[in-house]
Amino acid sequence: MTANKKLDEDAVPLDLDRLDIRILSALQADGRMTNLKLAESIGLSPTAMLARVQRLTREGFILGYEARLNPLRLGAGMLVFVEVLLDRTTPNVFDAFRAAVQVRPEIMECHMVAGGFDYLLKTRSADMNDYRRFAGSLLWQLPGVRETRTYAVMEEVKNSTHIVLPRVGARPRA
Secondary structure, eight states: OOTTSOHHHHOOOOOOOHHHHHHHHHHHHOTTOOHHHHHHHHTOOHHHHHHHHHHHHHTTSOOOOOOOOOTTTTTOOEEEEEEEEESOOOHHHHHHHHHHHHTOTTEEEEEEOSSSSSEEEEEEESSHHHHHHHHHHTGGGSTTEEEEEEEEOSOOSOOOOOOOOOOOOSOOOO
């Protein structure tokens, strides 16, 4: 299962017990935790822990691991959200837009939304001049774009990738 699947395809019944939730919580807090340390913190053998983590990965609860980088230190301190309204809402326009967005590293996230516009983009640039170059040379040239609204972020108040995990009342699996 990949992160690019549609939400309705990912809507499967949760098959998690308390230990699974504890494992996911621990890994969400520290994805670099070794299997041995994770096993010790949960109270399982390393072999049982590895099997559980592999199952959680195989079943799509764990999508992968990555380092969170500091955009300020890497010259990408300008965070901008962009509303995109397409000129037509037909399958071929949606497909062309989605394909074009996939290959642009400046576009960190792209979400189809319900409401007054079609897509919400999250972008990173060095500064406003860099964003203006990106908007003029790429953003406004994306397939089907009729109108955009730009929201430059003045302050990141909260930035988290953590998901609130469900509470599970079932007994742990064997």
